[in-house]
Amino acid sequence: MNPAGLQVSTPSDTTIVFTRTFKAPRRLVWEAMTTPALVQRWMFCPPGWSWAACEMDVRAGGSYRWDWNGPDGTLALTIRGVHREVDPPSRLVHTELMEMGPGAGPCGPEGGSSEPWELVAALELTEREGVTSMKMTLAFGSRQARDMALQSRMEHGMEAGYRQLDALLAAGTTGA
Amino acid sequence: MVRRLARGEQNLSELAAPLRMSFPAASKHVRVLEGARLVRRRVSGRQHLCRLEGAPMKEATMWIEQFREHWEQRFQVLDALLEEMKSDDRGPSARR
Numbered sequence: 359m360n361p362a363g364l365q366v367s368t369p370s371d372t373t374i375v376f377t378r379t380f381k382a383p384r385r386l387v388w389e390a391m392t393t394p395a396l397v398q399r400w401m402f403c404p405p406g407w408s409w410a411a412c413e414m415d416v417r418a419g420g421s422y423r424w425d426w427n428g429p430d431g432t433l434a435l436t437i438r439g440v441h442r443e444v445d446p447p448s449r450l451v452h453t454e455l456m457e458m459g460p461g462a463g464p465c466g467p468e469g470g471s472s473e474p475w476e477l478v479a480a481l482e483l484t485e486r487e488g489v490t491s492m493k494m495t496l497a498f499g500s501r502q503a504r505d506m507a508l509q510s511r512m513e514h515g516m517e518a519g520y521r522q523l524d525a526l527l528a529a530g531t532t533g534a
Numbered sequence: 535m536v537r538r539l540a541r542g543e544q545n546l547s548e549l550a551a552p553l554r555m556s557f558p559a560a561s562k563h564v565r566v567l568e569g570a571r572l573v574r575r576r577v578s579g580r581q582h583l584c585r586l587e588g589a590p591m592k593e594a595t596m597w598i599e600q601f602r603e604h605w606e607q608r609f610q611v612l613d614a615l616l617e618e619m620k621s622d623d624r625g626p627s628a629r630r
Contacts, residue, residue, distance in 0.1 A: 364609055366602040374601070378609055382616035386623065390615055400612040508597040 371501040374508065376494040384483040384490040388447035391481070392416045397424075407434055418444050422452065428461025435462060442478070450481040454496075475503050535563060539573065543585040546575075 364378045380387050390396045394412040406429035414422040420441050428434035439453035455476045475498070482493045498504040535549060550560035564584055567573035574587045 364602055364606040366598050366605070368598065376605060378606075380609075380613060380616055382620055386616055386619045387612075390612055390619065396615065396619075400608060400615050505597070508601050 368504070368508075372498045372504050374496040374498075374504060376492070376496075378492050380490045380492065381488070382490060383488055384447045384485040387483055387490045387492065388450075392446075392450070416441060416444055416446075416450075418442065420444075426461075428459075430461055432461035433459035435459065443480075448483050451478065453478055475507060477503070477507070535560075535567070539584060539586045543583050546582040546584060549584060 364376060367375045367377075369375055390400065392414060394414050397414070398409050398412050401424070407426045410425040410427045410433065412424050414420075416422070418441055421438065422441065423436065423438040425433060426435045436455075436457045436459065438455055441450065441452045443449060443451035453476065477499075478497045480495045480497070482495075484491045496504075496507070498507065535553060538544065538549060538552070546560050546564065547557060549564075550557055553560070555563065561582070564573055564575055564582075568575060571587055573584050575582055575584050577583075
């Protein structure tokens with residue numbers, strides 16, 4: 359297993375914590391996570407989905423919005439929120455409201471619509487000798503909301519997308 | 535049967551009916567699951583009530599692993615992007 363691979367833990371009933379390292383200075387990790395053109399390159403979506411909007415005003419009080427369309431061209435998923443704390447390149451806190459639309463098809467909730475889920479995400483980046491450690495804490499309003507996020511049906515679509523991803527990575531390697 | 539029990543405690547007759555199992559066959563099945571410490575049975579009057587043992591924890595572990603894999607895939611794409619950004623970074627500065 360990749361020693362730098364993602365660790366996921368649930369230290370309380372309402373939180374999910376991600377930790378991972380990246381072999382890059384945190385200035386670049388910050389840039390990749392806060393620049394719309396770069397976010398669109400790694401925040402991929404299930405096969406057939408496409409980015410419909412990626413807008414980010416990375417300032418305290420600034421809002422952001424990510425929209426994806428499903429294969430039929432209608433809105434599949436919106437993630438939007440407000441930046442609460444912005445301290446580049448070390449700390450970013452934002453709210454996240456996720457809503458699935460009719461375009462999500464089989465990746466979406468049964469019946470085609472869902473209650474939006476809301477959470478507060480706190481990203482912390484530390485750097486040591488050119489390696490960045492990330493800690494991301496997702497705090498939900500209730501245990502039920504947290505469990506729903508863990509069970510997200512989007513996973514099914516993501517699994518199907520892995521093959522596409524492999525192709526993308528292979529193309530990236532030969533192209534570089 | 536285990537999937538049905540994930541919804542909560544049920545009596546053995548309720549469990550057996552949709553699976554088209556006889557009561558004794560279902561009872562035997564539950565006995566195996568009891569032996570594997572997956573199911574706990576309690577007898578209340580004439581009802582045999584079954585529930586999953588420690589199920590929330592097992593389920594949560596499975597969800598977390600799926601969730602982890604999903605995000606790890608995204609971060610691997612980010613790794614590749616960061617490599618590209620690092621070489622772009624080095625390029626111009628090396629010429630300075």
